[in-house]
Amino acid sequence: MSAPSVTPGPRIWRAYVAGAAAGVALFTLLMATAMLIVYARSRLSDPLNDPAMLAMRAKFMENPDDAAMKTAIRKRDFEVRKDFFVAAWRLDSGAWMLGLASAVTVILMGVLVTSREPEPDPERYAMEEGTWTAQASSRRGVAAFAVTVLLLLILAALVWGKRTELKYGPDSGGTPPAAGR
Amino acid sequence: MMAAKSGLLRNGFRMAFRRLGAGAPLLLGFVLLGGWTGEATAAAKANRFPKPEFEVRYAMPHTTTPGARLLFHEYVDVAVLIVTLMLASYLALRARNRRGIWLLSLFSILYFGFWRKGCVCPIGSIQNVTEALTDSTYVIPFAVVLFFLIPILFTLLFGRTFCAAVCPLGTIQDVFAYRPKKIPSWLAAPLEVLPYMYLALAVLFVWTGTDYIICRYDPFIGFYRMDGSFGMLITGALFLLGGMVVARPYCRFLCPYGVILGWASRVARRHVTITPDECINCRLCEEACPFGAIQKPTLEPVPEKLEVGRRRLILLLVLLPVCVLAGASAFSAVSVPLSKSHATVALAERVQLEDEGKVKDTTLETDAFRSTGQTKADLLAQAQAVRASFRTGCRWAGGVLGLVAGFVLVGYSVVRHRKEYEIDTERCLSCARCFEFCPKEHEARRKESGRVRT
Numbered sequence: 093m094s095a096p097s098v099t100p101g102p103r104i105w106r107a108y109v110a111g112a113a114a115g116v117a118l119f120t121l122l123m124a125t126a127m128l129i130v131y132a133r134s135r136l137s138d139p140l141n142d143p144a145m146l147a148m149r150a151k152f153m154e155n156p157d158d159a160a161m162k163t164a165i166r167k168r169d170f171e172v173r174k175d176f177f178v179a180a181w182r183l184d185s186g187a188w189m190l191g192l193a194s195a196v197t198v199i200l201m202g203v204l205v206t207s208r209e210p211e212p213d214p215e216r217y218a219m220e221e222g223t224w225t226a227q228a229s230s231r232r233g234v235a236a237f238a239v240t241v242l243l244l245l246i247l248a249a250l251v252w253g254k255r256t257e258l259k260y261g262p263d264s265g266g267t268p269p270a271a272g273r
Numbered sequence: 274m275m276a277a278k279s280g281l282l283r284n285g286f287r288m289a290f291r292r293l294g295a296g297a298p299l300l301l302g303f304v305l306l307g308g309w310t311g312e313a314t315a316a317a318k319a320n321r322f323p324k325p326e327f328e329v330r331y332a333m334p335h336t337t338t339p340g341a342r343l344l345f346h347e348y349v350d351v352a353v354l355i356v357t358l359m360l361a362s363y364l365a366l367r368a369r370n371r372r373g374i375w376l377l378s379l380f381s382i383l384y385f386g387f388w389r390k391g392c393v394c395p396i397g398s399i400q401n402v403t404e405a406l407t408d409s410t411y412v413i414p415f416a417v418v419l420f421f422l423i424p425i426l427f428t429l430l431f432g433r434t435f436c437a438a439v440c441p442l443g444t445i446q447d448v449f450a451y452r453p454k455k456i457p458s459w460l461a462a463p464l465e466v467l468p469y470m471y472l473a474l475a476v477l478f479v480w481t482g483t484d485y486i487i488c489r490y491d492p493f494i495g496f497y498r499m500d501g502s503f504g505m506l507i508t509g510a511l512f513l514l515g516g517m518v519v520a521r522p523y524c525r526f527l528c529p530y531g532v533i534l535g536w537a538s539r540v541a542r543r544h545v546t547i548t549p550d551e552c553i554n555c556r557l558c559e560e561a562c563p564f565g566a567i568q569k570p571t572l573e574p575v576p577e578k579l580e581v582g583r584r585r586l587i588l589l590l591v592l593l594p595v596c597v598l599a600g601a602s603a604f605s606a607v608s609v610p611l612s613k614s615h616a617t618v619a620l621a622e623r624v625q626l627e628d629e630g631k632v633k634d635t636t637l638e639t640d641a642f643r644s645t646g647q648t649k650a651d652l653l654a655q656a657q658a659v660r661a662s663f664r665t666g667c668r669w670a671g672g673v674l675g676l677v678a679g680f681v682l683v684g685y686s687v688v689r690h691r692k693e694y695e696i697d698t699e700r701c702l703s704c705a706r707c708f709e710f711c712p713k714e715h716e717a718r719r720k721e722s723g724r725v726r727t
Contacts, residue, residue: 187499198449205451223571224578230462231685237463238596238678241470242603249606 106204113200120193127186134179139172347416350389354423354439357381361438362431364705365545369714371705374437378444386441391497393417394441395424396530397488399472403479424530428537432544436524436534437703442493443524446516447704453520453563461565462685464526469677472529473670481662483615487529520563524702535699545696545703548713552693559694561710566700570691579688586686593679600675604667612663621656624649 145168152161357377364373385391393401393414398421405413424435436443456464475487488494492509495501501509515522524531538544547558547567558567612618616638623639626632628649642652696707708714 191496191499202448202451223569226458227685229457229459231682233459233462234466234678234681234685237466242599245603245607248610249603252610253606 109200109204113197113204116193116197116200120190120197123186123190123193127183127190130179130182130186134176134183137172137175137179139169139176142168142172144168145172344416347393347414350385350393351416351419351423353384354420357384357439358424358427358435361434361703362427365434365437365703366431366543369549369705369708371708374703374705375447377438378447381439381441381444382448385439386445386493386497391441391491391494392488393420395420395435396440396442396528397485397491399529399533400475400479400485400487403476407480408482425533425537428534428541430542432541432698432703433534433538433701434703436531437705440524441497442491442528443521443702445493445496446513446521446523449513449516450520450563451517454518455560455565456519461525462681466678466681467526468529468532470674471527472532473674475529477611477663477666477670478614480666481612481615481659492523521702525564525700538698538701541698544698545701545705547694547696547707548711549717550713552695553713554693555712556694557712558707558710561707562701563706564700564702564704566697566702567707568691568695568697570693571689582686582688586683589679589683589686593676593683596675596679597672598675600678601668601672604671604674605664608663608667609660611667612660615656615659615663617652618656618659621652624652 145165148161148165148168152158152165155161357380360377361374364370364377385394393416398417401413401417402421404411405418424439427434438444471487475485478484478486490505490508492505492512495506495509512523547561554570559569561567613622620638620642623632623636624642627635627639
């Protein structure tokens with residue numbers, strides 16, 4: 093009687109790879125969600141326009157000798173700047189982890205998908221188009237594409253081809269508006 | 274002995290996975306997530322005295338070129354390019370080893386992609402070469418010339434082995450080609466004209482001094498540099514996801530360098546073959562190629578069809594000048610909208626509109642122009658010159674594209690009789706996938722391993 097095999101069969105191997113892929117995919121999803129939240133929050137919170145700080149500054153302007161208010165402003169300023177840099181750090185490092193996790197997910201999925209290659213089956217494609225039919229449909233496709241591109245170019249010329257007349261000389265007319273937006 | 278060693282290695286991986294369990298990646302993921310949050314606190318402490326004078330409304334421009342490198346490093350890159358091309362050619366033509374090609378592809382992704390940040394790449398070098406040929410004030414780095422020429426030289430000798438395992442843009446797509454589907458010929462044929470259009474536009478934009486559009490719209494560079502605009506990152510992700518079902522979409526339907534390599538591959542001295550021996554028409558390789566580069570044997574056409582085909586071919590050849598004229602006219606009609614992509618023309622038009630009072634506000638660019646002291650007449654003269662160059666360039670580009678479309682139609686009208694399965698030398702990317710499907714290949718390997726044992 094032969095000793096039992098200690099190596100798992102192909103099905104167990106695929107199960108492990110599938111489990112690992114699912115795990116990494118879940119991590120990728122969680123990381124992507126977390127980064128989206130951090131990004132949205134960082135966009136909404138501008139450290140220079142923090143409402144609480146602006147209110148404190150307005151109060152401070154009314155009473156410039158208020159030392160407690162000065163301390164509070166400095167403390168608040170430090171907090172919002174800290175939040176900003178933390179968010180920036182998170183986005184940066186999160187991007188690395190997301191990238192790596194995505195790559196691992198893709199590789200594991202690839203291993204999973206390609207571990208069971210379908211057998212070539214020429215009979216399945218017996219009804220496929222022959223060479224002459226393929227050439228004919230290719231010709232029609234290229235001709236249709238060329239005509240479509242020509243029509244699109246003509247349409248683009250009609251719609252966007254309106255030229256701004258570039259007149260130059262001392263009598264080019266008009267005065268520029270005041271500088272600044 | 275080699276087979277026993279590889280078996281041990283495989284079993285080793287299986288045992289490791291068994292012990293770690295499939296939950297290990299999940300556990301690791303949560304540890305990382307927790308660590309990421311915890312480290313944020315440490316980072317906050319490190320930033321107790323943050324940088325002063327920052328501006329949140331300022332958007333840092335995304336990098337379009339990598340940092341400067343030593344000249345020595347550039348020549349090291351050229352040497353690595355040559356070595357990898359030699360390896361790829363050997364693996365595809367001599368060793369006929371798909372696994373070797375795949376491993377070399379991974380190396381190319383890591384070295385030419387992530388390490389060198391995807392720049393200089395032969396695809397983008399088309400623009401540098403074009404600028405060197407059209408602008409006498411531009412001095413092209415010698416390394417860039419080598420990056421442009423060396424893959425073409427190898428293609429002339431061995432076929433598109435550059436595409437197989439060296440190009441960072443192609444190899445990253447290859448990783449994602451899991452279950453490529455065959456594209457119907459009526460769709461694939463017109464899509465294969467797009468690279469010619471992209472090449473024409475790229476040359477036009479460089480010739481007029483507008484932009485390097487191949488670099489600006491490279492969909493994968495953002496991944497390699499871990500930086501890029503949101504739009505391009507999404508585009509790259511879509512290309513990669515689409516690449517799961519349509520193998521190498523950028524290479525087949527957009528790559529402008531692929532146009533040049535395709536022409537070179539047609540006249541290559543040697544090329545990958547499906548079978549190492551004589552083809553026995555077993556049909557097993559029929560669906561092996563995800564790029565549609567395997568041509569089936571054909572039956573003898575009936576005389577009536579030959580006559581129809583002959584008339585069609587003559588008609589197409591007669592219509593070639595019409596295609597050229599139509600292309601030139603259509604493209605020159607859009608030269609004005611295209612010229613607006615040039616900064617000088619856009620600025621001149623904006624200044625004109627502001628001076629005529631047709632727009633109320635000024636822009637940063639017009640404010641900057643007015644503060645430089647340059648006269649409006651100079652600016653408008655420059656813009657007129659750019660518009661004229663766009664008109665000329667569009668006529669040429671359109672004419673060439675019309676000619677290309679005509680020749681493509683002629684190509685699909687020519688009857689080529691084949692007795693066995695052959696490789697389409699223009700489309701074949703020398704990826705070595707078809708080898709596994711050939712029984713003659715397996716027979717040759719068995720003979721080889723038998724010879725090694727004895």
